[in-house]
Amino acid sequence: MRKKKCFIDRVNNFMIVCIITIITLILLKSNSSFKEFFYKNVYEKNFNFAYFNVLYKKYFGSPVPSENKTKTVFSEKLKYSSKKKYLDGVELTVDNNYLVPSINSGMVIFKGEKDGYGSVIVIEGIDGIKTLYGNINSNLKMYDYVDKGQNLGEASGKLYLTFKREDTILNYEDYI
Numbered sequence: 720m721r722k723k724k725c726f727i728d729r730v731n732n733f734m735i736v737c738i739i740t741i742i743t744l745i746l747l748k749s750n751s752s753f754k755e756f757f758y759k760n761v762y763e764k765n766f767n768f769a770y771f772n773v774l775y776k777k778y779f780g781s782p783v784p785s786e787n788k789t790k791t792v793f794s795e796k797l798k799y800s801s802k803k804k805y806l807d808g809v810e811l812t813v814d815n816n817y818l819v820p821s822i823n824s825g826m827v828i829f830k831g832e833k834d835g836y837g838s839v840i841v842i843e844g845i846d847g848i849k850t851l852y853g854n855i856n857s858n859l860k861m862y863d864y865v866d867k868g869q870n871l872g873e874a875s876g877k878l879y880l881t882f883k884r885e886d887t888i889l890n891y892e893d894y895i
Contacts, residue, residue, distance in 0.1 A: 769826035795820035808881030809891040815875045853879030
């Protein structure tokens with residue numbers, strides 16, 4: 720009975736999302752003021768997908784029916800022995816094989832290599848702040864959602880952090 724109810728809830732949520740999408744598409748096609756509003760707020764501004772993801776899960780649940788509801792417990796705070804200014808942010812001296820906790824909840828919006836930072840993950844927080852974690856080995860994928868304190872991956876010796884809101888570099892001391 721529980722599986723049937725869960726399936727019905729998923730179908731209902733899917734139908735609601737489809738209806739909202741169809742209404743949005745109709746309004747975009749037929750209403751020029753709505754089209755202008757939509758393009759201005761979605762394409763011209765920095766759209767915060769992490770915040771949208773939180774709202775979606777709150778009202779509709781997970782978009783993936785088979786999503787694992789349990790996460791490994793890892794609610795750590797950032798630990799480092801020294802820090803110094805580095806490029807647009809900070810270089811932290813950490814232990815070898817240091818498990819890096821997420822500073823904030825958000826969504827992975829970049830994973831790859833960046834000059835000066837090595838292997839990088841960028842997480843857009845629900846507050847709109849993008850945090851770059853450099854010199855990190857991680858199994859996270861693009862668009863994974865992470866909670867504050869969740870294990871992001873492993874760094875050895877050095878961890879690089881930068882904080883940005885849109886194109887403005889923020890002072891790292893306010894966040895670590």
